[in-house]
Amino acid sequence: MKACTFVGCLAIAAVAQAQAPGHERMVEHLDRIREEASRNHFYLGDAKAQSMRNALQSMRPDAPAVLRWEAHLKLGEEEQHVGEELAAIEHFEECLTLLPEVEGEIGAQWVSRLYYRLGMAYLRFGETQNCALHHATESCILPIRGSGIHVDREPSRRATIYLQEFLKRTPAGTEPYITGRWLLNIAYMTIDGYPDDVPPRFVIPPESFGSDEVFPVFDNVAMRSSVGTYSLSGGVVVEDFDADGSLDLLVSSYDPSEQLRLFVNDGDGTFTEFTDASNLAGILGGLNMVQGDMDNDGDMDVLVLRGAWMGAGGRHPNSLLRNNGDGTFTDVTFESGLGDEHYPSQTAAWADYDLDGDLDLYIGNETTDGLSAPAQLFNNVGGGTFVDVAIEAGVQNLRFTKGVVWGDYDSDRWPDLYVSNVDGDNRLYRNLGDGRFEDVAPQLDVTRPSTSFPVWFWDFDNDGALDIYVAGYDALVDDVALSYLGASFSAELARLYRGDGDGGFEDVAVEMGLTDPTAPMGANFGDLDGDGYPDFYLGTGYTAYHALMPNLMYRNREGRGFSNVTTAGGFGHLQKGHAVAFADFDGDGDQDVFEQMGGALAGDKYNDVLYDNPGFGHHFIDIALTGVGSDRAAVGARIRVQIRENGVSRSVFKFVNSGGSFGANSVLRQMIGLGSAERIERLEIYWPTTDRTQTLTDVSLDSELWVKEPGPASARK
Numbered sequence: 001m002k003a004c005t006f007v008g009c010l011a012i013a014a015v016a017q018a019q020a021p022g023h024e025r026m027v028e029h030l031d032r033i034r035e036e037a038s039r040n041h042f043y044l045g046d047a048k049a050q051s052m053r054n055a056l057q058s059m060r061p062d063a064p065a066v067l068r069w070e071a072h073l074k075l076g077e078e079e080q081h082v083g084e085e086l087a088a089i090e091h092f093e094e095c096l097t098l099l100p101e102v103e104g105e106i107g108a109q110w111v112s113r114l115y116y117r118l119g120m121a122y123l124r125f126g127e128t129q130n131c132a133l134h135h136a137t138e139s140c141i142l143p144i145r146g147s148g149i150h151v152d153r154e155p156s157r158r159a160t161i162y163l164q165e166f167l168k169r170t171p172a173g174t175e176p177y178i179t180g181r182w183l184l185n186i187a188y189m190t191i192d193g194y195p196d197d198v199p200p201r202f203v204i205p206p207e208s209f210g211s212d213e214v215f216p217v218f219d220n221v222a223m224r225s226s227v228g229t230y231s232l233s234g235g236v237v238v239e240d241f242d243a244d245g246s247l248d249l250l251v252s253s254y255d256p257s258e259q260l261r262l263f264v265n266d267g268d269g270t271f272t273e274f275t276d277a278s279n280l281a282g283i284l285g286g287l288n289m290v291q292g293d294m295d296n297d298g299d300m301d302v303l304v305l306r307g308a309w310m311g312a313g314g315r316h317p318n319s320l321l322r323n324n325g326d327g328t329f330t331d332v333t334f335e336s337g338l339g340d341e342h343y344p345s346q347t348a349a350w351a352d353y354d355l356d357g358d359l360d361l362y363i364g365n366e367t368t369d370g371l372s373a374p375a376q377l378f379n380n381v382g383g384g385t386f387v388d389v390a391i392e393a394g395v396q397n398l399r400f401t402k403g404v405v406w407g408d409y410d411s412d413r414w415p416d417l418y419v420s421n422v423d424g425d426n427r428l429y430r431n432l433g434d435g436r437f438e439d440v441a442p443q444l445d446v447t448r449p450s451t452s453f454p455v456w457f458w459d460f461d462n463d464g465a466l467d468i469y470v471a472g473y474d475a476l477v478d479d480v481a482l483s484y485l486g487a488s489f490s491a492e493l494a495r496l497y498r499g500d501g502d503g504g505f506e507d508v509a510v511e512m513g514l515t516d517p518t519a520p521m522g523a524n525f526g527d528l529d530g531d532g533y534p535d536f537y538l539g540t541g542y543t544a545y546h547a548l549m550p551n552l553m554y555r556n557r558e559g560r561g562f563s564n565v566t567t568a569g570g571f572g573h574l575q576k577g578h579a580v581a582f583a584d585f586d587g588d589g590d591q592d593v594f595e596q597m598g599g600a601l602a603g604d605k606y607n608d609v610l611y612d613n614p615g616f617g618h619h620f621i622d623i624a625l626t627g628v629g630s631d632r633a634a635v636g637a638r639i640r641v642q643i644r645e646n647g648v649s650r651s652v653f654k655f656v657n658s659g660g661s662f663g664a665n666s667v668l669r670q671m672i673g674l675g676s677a678e679r680i681e682r683l684e685i686y687w688p689t690t691d692r693t694q695t696l697t698d699v700s701l702d703s704e705l706w707v708k709e710p711g712p713a714s715a716r717k
Contacts (some may be wrong), residue, residue, distance in 0.1 A: 526582020
């Protein structure tokens, strides 16, 4: 980081680590997890593959052909999952060689399965050989064209042959058939054969891939910006970690063997990695992260979340990384009180729920049939320590938690808590102001979707009242394909709960045009076109190897609805998308979009992406708030910018947080789009902790503004 030279940072890091036994303990603990995961991790371990290899190798040469066929097929599938693509293809091809001997014994469904696996194996191998090893800006962007078309087309050609054979053997209209048809069209796109070479009965019409409106293309500049890391699914935090005025990137990976990585912004939108220099070496894994200034020292600290989706096998410690303010981080999990219990988790959120001037922390954990994993509410008691008060507060949840966010939905100053659960009602915990909460989701009718994931509070229509977006997570590839074909599908839709300003909500998702099937894990919102109305991006996909579906971008039409601009803007990445963050990385006055990519299986790695905003010519203001009586990072503060635009006054509202529940925008830098404003009439900041409204009137357009909460430092409670 820029607070010291590279060599100097290494020296500081060595001293810091020597003085932090908890940090060393965490590094040792994570190393043990890494070693165990290489063999027995539910998604990433190779113990099962190795056992199957040994079994096949020891099989007698005269073993029945059907046994050899089945062993090759299942081992091929396992090799695919652990990332051994060529080995998988070899096993599938051996099955094809044995097919004349066994076809009469194995049944038609097994033959179809073989052709499907061969098609998928060659399609994904083609992606590795082209999109990953020879990456281009348009790689894997739907519809695939231009530089996204493969140079080495042979793998995809083979994929088209086997997928067509699969479709011929599969009943039309079934889920496997629709999925195979979708993948066949993608395969033809990669070899520049779409739509002309696709058999007419299988083709998805080109007009299906249109956008709702014209929108400029955002180029993927991750590689030339040096942030196109190749990894599995993970998290991202965008923040000015070194206080130099430029926004940096911290990224993680679900893989317990992969390193947390810090990229420091060089000031021009390019980045330099400072991972080792920042004392982060050995801090491994983490599906998600969220930042907060836990000690009110002005430097953003980070919580790393681990163990998600693994049940009792995911009882890995989270990491609380204290920003030392000198270019280094120290893991203080065990010293802080956050390391006493380990539960599988990937979601957390910071807020000053008791309005005492420092940030508290809620962590949503994953309760399953085999594990009771209560959520944790860590009250900040000062001195860098926390106490879990979830039982007393009544917020243990005891469900499979996928997203948590804070927001004062009823405007009583006290932050409330929304919890998104898989296969169970969501909760809205209303803050009673005395340390206790009550779940009011049923009475306010905000419990759905029944299988949900990312969630956030925002004011999408600029009426000053908080709204809630909750994404569904049960859409499959066939649902997506059916939607592109204009046919009905079974996936549950997202919910957009519009707040009425009095503590009530109405679901307006369909009214606002949010009728597409989606399966996002990562998601966030920002203002792409700088008009003051928040847009949002969904990082879609699920664990299955064939789950190739476009990530989705929606433009806000001034609070009156949303337009799907995915294909027009070049956002329809087919690889699995995870943590999303909106930020002005290159300092040109508009928001770019970073997305952490990759799946959960070792064979599903991909390069992260950074979409560069071409600009819309709109005005903005970039605000940095500093709390005095409130928490220093001003989490929970409300910003209102009243502008004169086209001769009419209107207000733009922004509530200070990091955005969605999977991917973290900057908290310290709040960029607000002001459209075609002629001037800023007034700027108001409401500080809920101290219940004060601060008003500024002499504010220029397109400026960076630092605002300190009025009152002496002693006002902090």
